[in-house]
Amino acid sequence: QQPVQSPQAVILREGEDAVINCSSSKALYSVHWYRQKHGEAPVFLMILLKGGEQKGHEKISASFNEKKQQSSLYLTASQLSYSGTYFCGTEYSNYQLIWGAGTKLIIKP
Amino acid sequence: DADVTQTPRNRITKTGKRIMLECSQTKGHDRMYWYRQDPGLGLQLIYYSFDVKDINKGEISDGYSVSRQAQAKFSLSLESAIPNQTALYFCATSEAGTAYTFGSGTRLTVV
Numbered sequence: 206q207q208p209v210q211s212p213q214a215v216i217l218r219e220g221e222d223a224v225i226n227c228s229s230s231k232a233l234y235s236v237h238w239y240r241q242k243h244g245e246a247p248v249f250l251m252i253l254l255k256g257g258e259q260k261g262h263e264k265i266s267a268s269f270n271e272k273k274q275q276s277s278l279y280l281t282a283s284q285l286s287y288s289g290t291y292f293c294g295t296e297y298s299n300y301q302l303i304w305g306a307g308t309k310l311i312i313k314p
Numbered sequence: 315d316a317d318v319t320q321t322p323r324n325r326i327t328k329t330g331k332r333i334m335l336e337c338s339q340t341k342g343h344d345r346m347y348w349y350r351q352d353p354g355l356g357l358q359l360i361y362y363s364f365d366v367k368d369i370n371k372g373e374i375s376d377g378y379s380v381s382r383q384a385q386a387k388f389s390l391s392l393e394s395a396i397p398n399q400t401a402l403y404f405c406a407t408s409e410a411g412t413a414y415t416f417g418s419g420t421r422l423t424v425v
Contacts, residue, residue, distance in 0.1 A: 246416035
């Protein structure tokens with residue numbers, strides 16, 4: 206079942222913060238976050254594993270609420286380079302991801 | 315060299331033609347995937363493979379077939395291309411519990 210991402214789109218000024226949510230109706234094994242620029246491949250940002258382990262890089266953080274089966278991606282002091290579409294991928298068993306529909310983030314100077 | 319290489323990058327083909335998209339990886343990963351992405355939409359899984367002898371259908375496999383020639387190579391074929399298969403196609407690799415690495419994509423147009 207496809208996870209639900211919210212919001213669908215957000216427009217920010219450079220330096221503002223954003224939160225993108227990813228919710229599932231089923232128990233999750235892990236949540237992945239990726240950013241995709243127009244016409245390019247998705248690029249890995251973060252993995253959050255059941256049990257609290259977090260793997261990632263860059264100046265982006267995320268949380269994983271196992272009770273609510275929800276993950277949130279936090280983008281602080283946004284930069285122009287943060288623009289793109291953000292996808293979450295949810296893993297219900299250790300074999301494949303189900304991708305959300307994406308959240309389009311536009312950063313204006 | 316890129317970790318995941320897709321060829322061709324762009325292709326225009328006619329309705330009814332057979333076409334093959336190729337993917338090779340240097341990550342040493344066992345798991346490989348083929349995705350389709352339509353404009354403004356998310357990723358839809360076509361086929362996935364967890365090792366050379368393991369091939370599985372994804373959510374939109376009709377009209378497509380795959381071949382896993384080696385651990386590093388995973389090809390996608392459109393047996394008889396139709397216009398609504400016009401899309402951006404991505405190959406990806408991973409290991410269990412790790413990040414997916416995507417190729418640069420193949421932009422396919424069926425006329």
